[in-house]
Each structure stands twice: as C-alpha cells, then as structure tokens.
Amino acid sequence: MKQQIQELIQASIFTKQQVLQNEALLQIVSNVTDAIVAAFQSGNTVYFCGNGGSAADAQHLAAEFSGRFYKDRKALPAEALHCNTSYLTAVANDYSFDLIYARLIQGLGKPGDVLIGLSTSGNSKNVVQAFETARAKGMITVGFTGSTGGAMKDLSDYLINIPATDTPRIQESHMLLGHIICQLVEERIFG
Ligand SMILES: O=C(CO)[C@@H](O)[C@H](O)[C@H](O)[C@H](O)COP(=O)(O)O
Numbered sequence: 001m002k003q004q005i006q007e008l009i010q011a012s013i014f015t016k017q018q019v020l021q022n023e024a025l026l027q028i029v030s031n032v033t034d035a036i037v038a039a040f041q042s043g044n045t046v047y048f049c050g051n052g053g054s055a056a057d058a059q060h061l062a063a064e065f066s067g068r069f070y071k072d073r074k075a076l077p078a079e080a081l082h083c084n085t086s087y088l089t090a091v092a093n094d095y096s097f098d099l100i101y102a103r104l105i106q107g108l109g110k111p112g113d114v115l116i117g118l119s120t121s122g123n124s125k126n127v128v129q130a131f132e133t134a135r136a137k138g139m140i141t142v143g144f145t146g147s148t149g150g151a152m153k154d155l156s157d158y159l160i161n162i163p164a165t166d167t168p169r170i171q172e173s174h175m176l177l178g179h180i181i182c183q184l185v186e187e188r189i190f191g
C-alpha cells in the first residue's frame with residue numbers, strides 16, 4: 001500500500017516535471033494570464049466549465065477571482081457555469097445535457113469574455129458545444145485538457161494540454177497551472 005501511494009505521488013510529480021520542462025506550454029500559460037488580465041481590465045467576465053472533478057476545479061478557480069486569492073481587493077467577475085442546479089436540471093431534462101453550458105454562454109456571453117473549459121479528454125460534449133457557442137459570440141476560449149486536446153484543440157484560442165493521459169494526473173496539473181494563473185492575474189491587476 002505504502003509503495004503504491006509513493007508511486008502515485010511520483011506519477012503526479014513526473015507529470016508536473018513534464019509541464020515544467022515544456023517551454024511552449026509555459027509560454028501559453030503566460031499568454032493566458034495576459035488575456036485574462038486584459039479581459040478583466042476591459043470589464044469582461046471569465047467563465048469556467050467542466051464535468052465531475054473538473055467542475056469542482058472550475059468552481060474552485062472561479063472563486064479565486066470572484067472571492068480572493070492572496071490579496072484583499074475588489075471582486076473580479078468570474079463564475080463557474082454548473083452552479084445553478086435548477087437551471088442544470090431543467091436544461092438537461094428539457095433539452096440535452098450536452099447543451100447545459102452552451103445555453104448559458106448563449107444567454108450571458110459577450111464579445112471579449114473568456115471561457116475556460118477543463119476537460120481531460122477534450123471531448124466532453126457540453127464543454128465542446130460551449131466553446132463553439134463562445135467562438136460564435138466573439139469570446140476568447142481557453143482549453144485545459146490532456147495531451148491530445150481532443151475536440152477542444154481546434155476550438156481553443158489557447159490550449160493548455162497537459163502532457164499526460166491519466167485523468168487524475170491531468171487534473172492535478174490543471175489545478176497547479178490554474179492557481180499559478182490566478183496568482184499572476186491578481187498580482188498584475190492589484191500590484
Ligand atoms: O474527477 C474525476 C476523475 O479524477 C472524474 O469525476 C472526472 O472528472 C469525470 O469522469 C469527467 O466526466 C471526465 O470528463 P473529461 O475530463 O473527459 O471532460
């Protein structure tokens with residue numbers, strides 16, 4: 001058991017080392033930081049979406065902006081799209097689960113807003129359809145995915161594709177980079 005625990009910790013560290021050595025990926029993280037700073041400074045909103053553990057990650061990261069990260073500062077407009085269960089159950093029941101995020105983006109999204117989608121496969125249909133709708137509305141799309149990027153690859157203005165194929169290891173690196181982006185955005189806007 002202890003050996004298995006150590007192997008799983010090593011696997012998480014290995015994935016993060018792959019990220020650390022990937023200069024192109026780190027440049028994209030920097031570019032995403034710039035894009036989010038510019039969006040907030042223009043009065044735009046950042047939306048997050050994902051399924052399962054990635055929904056939790058979406059909610060977690062949105063709250064770093066709308067609540068606080070390190071600093072005592074004004075709120076930044078950010079929201080995760082799965083948080084209204086009445087909306088989710090109605091749209092999934094009356095239309096389709098694949099439409100739950102696209103429909104909210106249809107209703108809320110404005111040009112220059114940012115949609116961040118977290119999907120380890122890159123193929124979750126509700127996230128993919130939200131990206132299609134966001135692009136049609138002139139929004140900026142940021143994909144957090146696994147190595148291939150899946151269907152989100154061609155729909156992402158910025159693709160943070162963690163070089164791994166194991167869902168939990170990908171999610172752990174999503175949160176690492178998500179936290180880094182939150183910290184850098186907060187520092188850039190509030191000093
Ligand atoms: O948290 C985990 C696994 O770590 C699961 O809940 C996982 O997020 C779910 O199976 C998701 O439905 C997977 O979707 P995706 O990452 O392929 O978009």
Ligand SMILES: [Zn+2]
Nearest residue numbers: 052053168171
């Ligand atoms: Zn999980």
